[in-house]
Amino acid sequence: MSYVVDFVNVSTVGLERSPVADALAGLRANEARYFSNKYAHVFTTDPAAEVPDLVEYVRRVLAEERGIVIASPPLEATEALVDGLRWTYVFHESGLVVNVLYALEPGGKRAVGFKLSDGMEVPDELADTFKFARQKSKLAGTIRGSYFVVKGEY
Structure with a gap:
């Protein structure tokens, strides 16, 4: 079932299994606020099992671009x-x-971004390759982020 992310009243709906559910919910709300302010877009998420094509797309880009x-x-x-x-x-x-x-x-912008919820360790699969910059957020605490430019066509 789809969830319209509320960045005023932050909820852990759909994220309860995460050991950092509150921080992850804040990070999700931070993204929702960005899309609302920049694009007037309502940020809506779905359980990963209901949108396997999206999960597979991201998996494929990560695997093909950087292994x-x-x-x-x-x-x-x-x-x-x-x-x-x-x-x-x-x-x-x-x-x-x-x-x-x-x-x-x-020729337009194409990149993969990684954001780490407050309180989580850098995943092993990213630790040796990426440096993470810190950013403060009222909704998400301290966000650590990194990215790389996508070279292929997807």
Whole structure:
């Protein structure tokens, strides 16, 4: 069942299995606020099992671009098509959020972003390759993030 993410009244709905559920919910709400403010888009997530095509898309981009396989099970996923951009998000049980930003026009921005929920360790599959910058958020506490540019066509 789809969940419309409320960034005013943050909820752990769909994220309860995560050991950092409150922080992950704050991170999800932070993303919802961004999409609301920047694109007037309502950020809605679905259980990962209900949108396997989105989970597979993100898995494929990670595997083909960098040989990365995320060990943590996916909890939720979503996709937003705004301003010629395809944003695909997967929220993982560990507290990791992976998003693929993919411009639909050739030559546009294309990148994979990683965000770590407050209180989680850097996953082993990312620890040796990425440095994470810190950002403060009223909704999510301290967010640590990193990214890489996508070279292939997806």
